Amino acid sequence: MSAAALSVETEPRETRRASIFRRFVRTPSGLVSLAIVVAIVFVAVLAPWLAPYDPNFVDLANTKAPPSAAHLLGGDTSGRDILSRLIWGARTTLVGALVTIVTALAVGVPAGVASGYFGGRLDRGSSWVSDALQAVPGMIILLVVASGTRSNFGLIMATVGILLAPGYFRIARSTALTIRNEPFIDAAWVSGLTHPRIIVRHVLPGVYAPIIIQTALAAGIAMGIQAGLQFLGIGVANVPSWGAMMAEGFRYMLASPLLLLWPSLVLGVTIAALAVMGSTLADLVRVRTVAPRRTVAQANAATASAAALEYSSAVRIDNLKVSYGAETGDIEVVHGVSLEVAPGEVLGIVGESGSGKSQTVFSILDLLPAGGACTFDGLWIGGKPIHGMTRRERARLLGTQIGYIPQEPMSNLDPSYTIGHQLVEPLRSVHRKSRTEARSIARAMLARVGIADVDRVMRAYPHQISGGMAQRVLIAGAIAGRPSLLIADEPTTALDVTVQAEVLELLRELQSELGMALVLVTHNFGVVADICDRVVVMRNGAIVEVNDVRSVFSAPQQGYTRELISASLDNSETRRELDAIHAAASREA
Numbered sequence: 001m002s003a004a005a006l007s008v009e010t011e012p013r014e015t016r017r018a019s020i021f022r023r024f025v026r027t028p029s030g031l032v033s034l035a036i037v038v039a040i041v042f043v044a045v046l047a048p049w050l051a052p053y054d055p056n057f058v059d060l061a062n063t064k065a066p067p068s069a070a071h072l073l074g075g076d077t078s079g080r081d082i083l084s085r086l087i088w089g090a091r092t093t094l095v096g097a098l099v100t101i102v103t104a105l106a107v108g109v110p111a112g113v114a115s116g117y118f119g120g121r122l123d124r125g126s127s128w129v130s131d132a133l134q135a136v137p138g139m140i141i142l143l144v145v146a147s148g149t150r151s152n153f154g155l156i157m158a159t160v161g162i163l164l165a166p167g168y169f170r171i172a173r174s175t176a177l178t179i180r181n182e183p184f185i186d187a188a189w190v191s192g193l194t195h196p197r198i199i200v201r202h203v204l205p206g207v208y209a210p211i212i213i214q215t216a217l218a219a220g221i222a223m224g225i226q227a228g229l230q231f232l233g234i235g236v237a238n239v240p241s242w243g244a245m246m247a248e249g250f251r252y253m254l255a256s257p258l259l260l261l262w263p264s265l266v267l268g269v270t271i272a273a274l275a276v277m278g279s280t281l282a283d284l285v286r287v288r289t290v291a292p293r294r295t296v297a298q299a300n301a302a303t304a305s306a307a308a309l310e311y312s313s314a315v316r317i318d319n320l321k322v323s324y325g326a327e328t329g330d331i332e333v334v335h336g337v338s339l340e341v342a343p344g345e346v347l348g349i350v351g352e353s354g355s356g357k358s359q360t361v362f363s364i365l366d367l368l369p370a371g372g373a374c375t376f377d378g379l380w381i382g383g384k385p386i387h388g389m390t391r392r393e394r395a396r397l398l399g400t401q402i403g404y405i406p407q408e409p410m411s412n413l414d415p416s417y418t419i420g421h422q423l424v425e426p427l428r429s430v431h432r433k434s435r436t437e438a439r440s441i442a443r444a445m446l447a448r449v450g451i452a453d454v455d456r457v458m459r460a461y462p463h464q465i466s467g468g469m470a471q472r473v474l475i476a477g478a479i480a481g482r483p484s485l486l487i488a489d490e491p492t493t494a495l496d497v498t499v500q501a502e503v504l505e506l507l508r509e510l511q512s513e514l515g516m517a518l519v520l521v522t523h524n525f526g527v528v529a530d531i532c533d534r535v536v537v538m539r540n541g542a543i544v545e546v547n548d549v550r551s552v553f554s555a556p557q558q559g560y561t562r563e564l565i566s567a568s569l570d571n572s573e574t575r576r577e578l579d580a581i582h583a584a585a586s587r588e589a
């Protein structure tokens with residue numbers, strides 16, 4: 001591992017946002033639409049200074065007058081200056097759209113994010129409400145609200161916001177659902193972050209781009225609805241509005257077509273500019289869409305019959321059973337597994353694919369996939385009984401007492417944040433360190449796991465570092481809280497052969513230096529021989545053999561264990577072989 005692996009230049013988050021803005025204004029459609037929207041906002045804000053006349057000032061000599069030097073757009077049917085009314089109408093239109101958007105955002109986004117993130121009954125309930133809202137006839141609701149509130153325009157526009165909220169709900173829900181299933185969310189949870197913090201730090205940044213796009217489009221829709229209502233005569237008569245001007249123009253369309261043309265033109269151009277702005281942004285912003293992986297499941301309450309005894313073990317689980325619901329009934333995939341790891345001991349859990357290794361450690365971590373449920377007679381972590389604890393209490397052990405190193409390093413890091421941020425955040429929120437202290441611990445941890453160029457890695461985004469480096473970063477994060485138990489689920493499987501040896505060596509060093517118990521899930525007996533004190537062999541969801549490593553190799557009790565050992569040693573490199581490969585590679589370099 002060297003700093004050379006960090007060849008790509010680092011690009012801070014702000015720079016990326018700035019580059020989207022630059023690309024947006026470089027496209028002709030982006031530049032023109034933005035210029036129009038900014039101009040309308042400018043006119044609305046400065047209406048009292050820009051309007052040449054009072055918008056309600058009646059000059060009978062100016063009735064239906066054509067454009068002139070004194071009245072650039074002419075006069076309306078009451079002799080009021082059309083330009084002044086259009087300028088003030090911009091203000092009414094923008095304020096109305098703002099009320100709608102703020103309401104729709106405030107209702108739709110939190111509900112959508114919570115629904116997608118937490119799922120379950122909350123999701124079903126909120127989705128039902130959202131579908132119901134979409135099914136109601138909006139115009140009738142608006143007319144009822146208008147008559148019931150004596151045309152209170154603020155309330156009417158807020159009602160439009162509620163009717164538009166399902167659009168925001170759907171976008172926020174689907175984005176949160178996608179992000180929720182990313183491994184880095186589980187990794188954040190395992191590092192001890194709370195749900196609100198994960199939502200704010202990891203989910204909302206993914207939601208904001210599609211929401212901005214939706215807002216541009218919804219603002220146009222809100223203006224259209226507002227004009228439609230004003231066209232029907234809903235609104236305050238002495239407040240100039242584009243919709244009311246259109247209604248008046250419509251009545252005199254044949255005799256004085258300009259009366260209809262001006263308000264239609266400004267409304268049409270504004271809505272079109274917002275629509276173009278939204279679609280240009282949508283083209284530029286790449287919204288992450290990743291296939292769902294796994295979600296945290298509700299573990300069944302333990303059928304804990306064991307007394308609340310304390311043990312001196314780092315972890316002990318008795319009679320673990322894991323099952324998944326299927327149409328034909330529950331399918332049990334782990335059948336009564338019991339194991340115990342002493343403080344400072346390294347236990348390997350080995351077995352072929354599908355033997356139940358990951359399900360066993362996920363049960364200990366309370367991270368079973370959706371649909372999975374586990375029962376056990378007792379679970380103790382750090383000697384303390386865990387059965388009977390709430391999920392929240394169990395979650396507090398993650399990142400403090402238990403560290404977790406996942407299989408795929410890259411997908412367990414949030415691509416939107418720098419490595420430094422992802423290491424510092426749990427230290428600040430879980431371990432209550434100050435920013436400076438957290439940064440210095442993160443730097444020290446990175447140096448400890450063998451990262452040469454700590455400063456650059458702190459500033460780098462996950463895609464700018466290699467897989468081996470990402471795994472070192474995750475190891476640094478897992479040990480930062482000084483856990484007494486470290487669980488590593490095939491931590492080297494996704495890495496190059498040469499890097500695998502280095503990462504194993506690092507794990508071994510850290511384990512003995514920090515005196516942690518280590519549970520290492522692997523399918524490779526070479527890894528077991530290299531690092532473990534004791535090994536549990538699993539097959540078809542059950543333990544078939546438990547022994548110390550020396551005995552397992554010298555006198556395996558089961559034919560299955562013998563097969564696994566010979567398959568591992570035939571097909572894959574032991575660490576010594578890996579070391580030899582690595583040494584040769586270094587000599588050549």
Ligand SMILES: Nc1ncnc2c1ncn2[C@@H]1O[C@H](COP(=O)(O)OP(=O)(O)OP(=O)(O)O)[C@@H](O)[C@H]1O
Pocket residue numbers: 324333351352353354355356357358359360369370371372523
């Ligand atoms: N989400 C799920 N739904 C249903 N069954 C599952 C699910 N996840 C795992 N299983 C089943 O549980 C059993 C044990 O899987 P587990 O992931 O623990 O295997 P493993 O030994 O860790 O394998 P690998 O080395 O491939 O990760 C398998 O039969 C698998 O099909």
